[in-house]
Amino acid sequence: MAELRWNPLIEDYVMIASHRQNRPQMPKDWCPFCPGSGKVPEHFTVYEYDNDFPALSQNPPEPDDVATDFFKVKPAYGKCEVILYSPEHEITLPELSVPHIRELVDLWVERFNALRKDANIKYVFIFENRGDVVGVTMPHPHGQIYGYSFVPKRLELEMNSAKKHLANSGNCLFCDLIKAESKEQKRVIFENEYFTVFLPFFSEYPYGVNIYAKRHISNITELTDAEKQAFAKTLKETAGMLDALFDYKFPYMMCMYNAPVNGEDASDYYHFHVSFYPPMRSRDKQKFNASSETGAWAHCNPTAPEEKAEELRAAHKKFVDSLQ
Numbered sequence: 001m002a003e004l005r006w007n008p009l010i011e012d013y014v015m016i017a018s019h020r021q022n023r024p025q026m027p028k029d030w031c032p033f034c035p036g037s038g039k040v041p042e043h044f045t046v047y048e049y050d051n052d053f054p055a056l057s058q059n060p061p062e063p064d065d066v067a068t069d070f071f072k073v074k075p076a077y078g079k080c081e082v083i084l085y086s087p088e089h090e091i092t093l094p095e096l097s098v099p100h101i102r103e104l105v106d107l108w109v110e111r112f113n114a115l116r117k118d119a120n121i122k123y124v125f126i127f128e129n130r131g132d133v134v135g136v137t138m139p140h141p142h143g144q145i146y147g148y149s150f151v152p153k154r155l156e157l158e159m160n161s162a163k164k165h166l167a168n169s170g171n172c173l174f175c176d177l178i179k180a181e182s183k184e185q186k187r188v189i190f191e192n193e194y195f196t197v198f199l200p201f202f203s204e205y206p207y208g209v210n211i212y213a214k215r216h217i218s219n220i221t222e223l224t225d226a227e228k229q230a231f232a233k234t235l236k237e238t239a240g241m242l243d244a245l246f247d248y249k250f251p252y253m254m255c256m257y258n259a260p261v262n263g264e265d266a267s268d269y270y271h272f273h274v275s276f277y278p279p280m281r282s283r284d285k286q287k288f289n290a291s292s293e294t295g296a297w298a299h300c301n302p303t304a305p306e307e308k309a310e311e312l313r314a315a316h317k318k319f320v321d322s323l324q
Contacts, residue, residue: 002055003063004150006072012153015076017055033140035087045100046107047084049142054080056146058118077120077149081111085141092141092249093128094240094319101232108256109221109228111145116261121147123155123260126220131251133279133286143254151260158257159266166269174271178212187309190237190316194230197238197316199309204299206281206308207245209238211274218267219258238276240319241312246283253277 001018032039033049040047056078063073085104086096093101108126115124128143129136151159165173178196181187187199189209196212211234217223223231242250255277259270281287281302292298 001064002057002061002076004074004076006074008072010153012156013074013150015055017076031089031138031140033082033084033138033142034089040084040087044084044087046086046104048107048111049082049084051080051082051144056080056148058120074149079115079118079121079145079147081115081145081147083107083111083126083143083145085143089140092130092239092243094236094243096141096236098229098233098236101236102229105220105223105228105232105235108145109223112219112221112258115145115147118147119262120149121261122263123148123151124258125152126256126258128252128254130254131249131279133251134253151263155257155260159260159270162266162269162271172216172269172271174212174273175216178214186306189241189309189312192230192234194227195234197234199305199312201305203305203308204293204301205277205279206287206301206303207242207250207276207278207312209242209276209312211235211238213272217272218270219272220256222272235274237316237320240323241316242276242278244315244319244322245311251279253279 001016003016004013005016006012007014031037032052034040035042035044040049056076058077058079060075060077063075067073083104085091085093086100096104112124112126115121125146125148126143127146162173165171165176169176177200181198181201182191182196184201187201187203189197189199191197191214194214196214197209198212199207199209213223213227215227239252239254242252253276254274256272256274258272259266279286287302289299292300
């Protein structure tokens with residue numbers, strides 16, 4: 001079963017993909033993402049791999065016969081890709097060199113451009129899940145890209161807020177957020193010529209750092225050559241900083257937010273940024289999204305962002321010093 005079911009209560013789609021229940025846990029003695037598996041080239045630096053168990057497909061099956069006058073369904077159209085970070089099975093993002101990560105950035109740009117050529121795709125979502133605690137079944141370093149045939153509710157809400165802010169102030173909401181955080185400085189972790197890394201004033205997660213492009217761009221393809229290089233370095237330092245917090249491979253969800261494609265032009269009011277959602281609130285305690293967060297979308301951060309920003313600044317220094 002693979003289809004999109006409409007939730008009229010929040011006006012959003014749910015992907016029903018029961019076939020994904022059968023996707024395998026990684027065998028101990030074999031990995032499809034490693035050279036020699038027969039699934040990937042013998043030699044590569046970074047590589048796009050079509051998901052073997054996609055929730056979305058450019059040739060989707062017809063939905064099951066479950067629709068009624070009230071319950072609405074449509075085909076699960078879209079694309080699910082796996083982005084392999086390296087041929088090395090155990091390496092992680094912060095352990096890669098900056099030139100290597102730059103090749104990863106170039107591949108993200110290439111795939112974003114390829115997916116948006118499909119007029120039926122409305123949102124391209126680049127992300128990485130890292131660690132068992134967030135459900136990763138394949139430890140080989142990789143991220144994913146989903147091309148949705150709809151704009152997910154989270155993005156729709158952000159776009160509406162940004163559009164309203166532009167109408168009221170004449171400014172980009174995200175640019176104003178960076179300006180306000182830079183003025184306060186309390187939650188800024190580090191920055192360079194092109195990017196600011198900070199823990200937002202309203203962070204839902206104790207270590208939920210964000211990366212914002214300083215220049216107003218709406219998607220990853222608009223990065224200049226210099227910005228791509230800086231983005232690679234910024235990603236390495238951000239992920240490395242999280243690992244340096246407690247000296248272990250810190251689990252996280254890394255999500256890249258770009259303007260929607262093949263619809264309304266949002267380039268004036270949407271702003272490229274990256275958000276990390278690490279599920280830990282301390283070295284050995286997990287932050288669970290319980291009833292308030294899940295049932296009411298009323299998030300509670302059990303820590304003060306200003307205090308956690310100090311921890312993160314120290315962890316960033318520790319990681320950067322380790323590279324010397």
